Amino acid sequence: MLTRFVFDYARYVLKGGTKFYAWMGTLALLIVGMFYVFYLQNTEGLIVTGMTSQIHDGLYLANLVFLVGVAAGAVTIVFPAYVYHHEGMHKVTVLGEMLAISAVIMVMVFVFAHMGRPDRLWHMVPPWGIYSFSSMLGWDVLVLNGYLILNFVVGFWYLYSKYTGKPVNPKIFMPLVYISIVWALSIHTVTAFLIAVNPARPMWFHSMMPIRFITTAFAAGPALIIIAFLIIRNNTKMWIEDSAIKLLTTIVIWCLGLAIFLTLSEIVIELYARTEHANSLYYLMFGLHGLTALVPWFWSSVVLMVGAFALFMTPKFRNDMKLLPIPCAMAFVGIWIEKGMGLIVPGFIPSPIGEVTEYYPTFVEWVMTLGIWAFGFFILTILLKGAIGILLGEVRFGGAAPAASAAAVH
Amino acid sequence: MSSLMGTAALMAQPGEAKAAVEWAEHFQKNYRLMTPEEKAEARTRLEKRYSGEYSKKVSVDITEAQPGVLMGYALNIRKCIGCRRCVKACVEENNQSRGARAGERIEWIQVLRMERGEFTADKMNQGYPEGLGIQVGGNAYSPAGQVLEGQYQYTPEAVPEKDATYMPIACMQCEKPPCVKVCPVRTTYREADGPVVIDYNWCIGCKMCMGACPYWARRFNLTTPVLPKEDMNPVTHYLGNRPRMRGVVEKCHWCLQRTRHGRYPACVEVCPVGARKFGNLLDPESEVSKILARKNVFRLKAELNTFPKFFYFYD
Numbered sequence A: 001m002l003t004r005f006v007f008d009y010a011r012y013v014l015k016g017g018t019k020f021y022a023w024m025g026t027l028a029l030l031i032v033g034m035f036y037v038f039y040l041q042n043t044e045g046l047i048v049t050g051m052t053s054q055i056h057d058g059l060y061l062a063n064l065v066f067l068v069g070v071a072a073g074a075v076t077i078v079f080p081a082y083v084y085h086h087e088g089m090h091k092v093t094v095l096g097e098m099l100a101i102s103a104v105i106m107v108m109v110f111v112f113a114h115m116g117r118p119d120r121l122w123h124m125v126p127p128w129g130i131y132s133f134s135s136m137l138g139w140d141v142l143v144l145n146g147y148l149i150l151n152f153v154v155g156f157w158y159l160y161s162k163y164t165g166k167p168v169n170p171k172i173f174m175p176l177v178y179i180s181i182v183w184a185l186s187i188h189t190v191t192a193f194l195i196a197v198n199p200a201r202p203m204w205f206h207s208m209m210p211i212r213f214i215t216t217a218f219a220a221g222p223a224l225i226i227i228a229f230l231i232i233r234n235n236t237k238m239w240i241e242d243s244a245i246k247l248l249t250t251i252v253i254w255c256l257g258l259a260i261f262l263t264l265s266e267i268v269i270e271l272y273a274r275t276e277h278a279n280s281l282y283y284l285m286f287g288l289h290g291l292t293a294l295v296p297w298f299w300s301s302v303v304l305m306v307g308a309f310a311l312f313m314t315p316k317f318r319n320d321m322k323l324l325p326i327p328c329a330m331a332f333v334g335i336w337i338e339k340g341m342g343l344i345v346p347g348f349i350p351s352p353i354g355e356v357t358e359y360y361p362t363f364v365e366w367v368m369t370l371g372i373w374a375f376g377f378f379i380l381t382i383l384l385k386g387a388i389g390i391l392l393g394e395v396r397f398g399g400a401a402p403a404a405s406a407a408a409v410h
Numbered sequence B: 001m002s003s004l005m006g007t008a009a010l011m012a013q014p015g016e017a018k019a020a021v022e023w024a025e026h027f028q029k030n031y032r033l034m035t036p037e038e039k040a041e042a043r044t045r046l047e048k049r050y051s052g053e054y055s056k057k058v059s060v061d062i063t064e065a066q067p068g069v070l071m072g073y074a075l076n077i078r079k080c081i082g083c084r085r086c087v088k089a090c091v092e093e094n095n096q097s098r099g100a101r102a103g104e105r106i107e108w109i110q111v112l113r114m115e116r117g118e119f120t121a122d123k124m125n126q127g128y129p130e131g132l133g134i135q136v137g138g139n140a141y142s143p144a145g146q147v148l149e150g151q152y153q154y155t156p157e158a159v160p161e162k163d164a165t166y167m168p169i170a171c172m173q174c175e176k177p178p179c180v181k182v183c184p185v186r187t188t189y190r191e192a193d194g195p196v197v198i199d200y201n202w203c204i205g206c207k208m209c210m211g212a213c214p215y216w217a218r219r220f221n222l223t224t225p226v227l228p229k230e231d232m233n234p235v236t237h238y239l240g241n242r243p244r245m246r247g248v249v250e251k252c253h254w255c256l257q258r259t260r261h262g263r264y265p266a267c268v269e270v271c272p273v274g275a276r277k278f279g280n281l282l283d284p285e286s287e288v289s290k291i292l293a294r295k296n297v298f299r300l301k302a303e304l305n306t307f308p309k310f311f312y313f314y315d
Helices: A003-015 A018-041 A059-073 A075-082 A093-112 A117-126 A136-164 A172-197 A209-235 A243-271 A276-285 A295-313 A315-319 A325-339 A363-391 B002-011 B016-026 B036-054 B085-095 B178-182 B209-211 B266-270 B287-294
Strands: B059-061 B071-076 B110-115 B163-169 B188-190 B196-198 B234-239 B276-280 B294-296 B310-314
Touching: A003 A136, A003 A363, A003 B071, A018 A093, A018 A363, A018 B110, A059 A093, A059 A172, A059 A363, A075 A093, A075 A172, A075 A243, A075 B178, A093 A136, A093 A363, A136 A172, A136 A363, A172 A209, A209 A325, A209 A363, A243 A276, A243 A315, A243 A325, A276 A295, A295 A315, A295 A325, A325 B287, B002 B276, B016 B036, B036 B059, B036 B294, B071 B287, B085 B178, B085 B266, B178 B188, B178 B209, B178 B294, B188 B294, B266 B276, B276 B287, B287 B310
Parallel strands: B059 B234, B071 B310
Antiparallel strands: B071 B276, B110 B163, B188 B196, B294 B310
16 A cells, blocks of 8 residues: 555656646756765865865855754644644645655755765764764754654655545644654754854854744745745645635744844844954954955845835735735745855854954855755655645545646646 | 774785775774774774875874873963964974865964054044044054954064064863864864864764864865875874875874873974973973963963863963
């Protein structure tokens, strides 16, 4: 039965029109680029990137941190669905879980990308390697893998039950769902700890980091989900109810507002006292010693986030499903900058001995980053398409494969 | 398993030797968990590979920490003249990468050149903030003695310069090293005699330790280190100055290859003014112990509770 499931699932996913194959083909091309630069990085070394001994993490860690947030953001669907029994949300919970799976996989590929010796990753896996409980990175790897497994089990068990028509055993299923909700918070909290526990980097060393990570995650995550839902609604037979999208919009607005408030608080506190510990923030906002590479990044992020918030506040944008993707995309990109280039990179500037240097991502890094995002969307497309097929009942056990019906995604 | 592979590697033909040795190296354990036999094997393996690669007889020492020894360091900042001979000696002794590209040049010691700065009478009336009605401070100074903000690549005609002071820094060999705490594979650790070391073969290059170090003591091998055969120092220690590989982190280890055999670190030996002192903190008669007992000493960023075993003093 399980093999039938895999077979039917694969057959459904593989069926698609030109649009589908053009999309997947483009992604595949970008993935090839990713493999090539990965090869470069592991023969030439990370010297092909813009990273140095001063600024030894950049675009990769930035994307990693951001995508952990997107993965955690899936809980904004799961929580209302299972805890508040939100009707519209409950029907599409599994789509959120599919997003979480793709995002965590992207995170893991970014881990590979930023490492000097990915060939030695097994050193952190017992019994061959050593697991260090004192290392936040160790904990991060643990919770991320746990989250991946949880979402895989919960998501595919649900799909499998839809496929076979046999309901899930709630005595085991529901506890797993509740664990996954708390676990979602843990992955982003630990990621915040990962950088915040370093007093060597004053910009990161404050206890506001975890809550700031959670609020930005619960703004960026659902913003992406809203866009994905609207695409699904307009391009497939799957209908996602307005009530679900509206609830997600509310979550985005609240969390985006909180995120802006936290950023403002940080700016006031740091720049009022203006100690040496504020140098990183000052560099980010205005530049330091004449070096200003991140200034445009910061201000564009401010414009995007505040602009998105203002648009969300306008009922015309909030309620019009055609206009809604605009503030969503703005919030998503704004947070991507704030949490990525605007947080990871300035943490290294100035260095602990006061040296101010700059970081410019190289072409290799952009190809890698684009490739990993393409890889994530490749997986996401497969997962969403299969899940939609099952939710629509087009893929089900014993049911003749609906050859006549057009593929879910054209 | 690894012992079998090691033997196989050593028995193989010279042509295949390098590949076989690297293969066996790839599967060796974390150095600290190796048995004495496995350590000896790892050593033989490396000696064979290095001797081939650098066309000379290379020795890899595996001498353990000696009982009753806790290494300590003291630096007289009043004496330092900023000549940077220590930087050069360190690079030569410890087989650092010395290529032309920025990422290929690695130095473990920085001598920070600090502006002396001054307070001047003609600036007395400049307020802070300038041009606004209410002033909350003054501006009668040029930056003087700013904490750790200095240049370490400077080329004056002669040292010491009149308008500068010098502050050499390197790994502080902390008693509570934040870098060790964050390492996910426990490849970096504090040895029993004090120095914080790295098993380069176990390092995964995640760079967490670099983010955690408050003294910017760690360097990343962005590419295969550039180490010309003729310049390579063949007297090495496994945890010390043996040649590193691409993608791993390295740092000062107080010249284990020397200090475990009663010699001074290269920087101490080369210092022309005797600003650098090194010795056993547990021996009350050692120079370092005497300095701690009699001089005003301080540690960098003491508020971080890292408890460096590297002290600054002045007489």
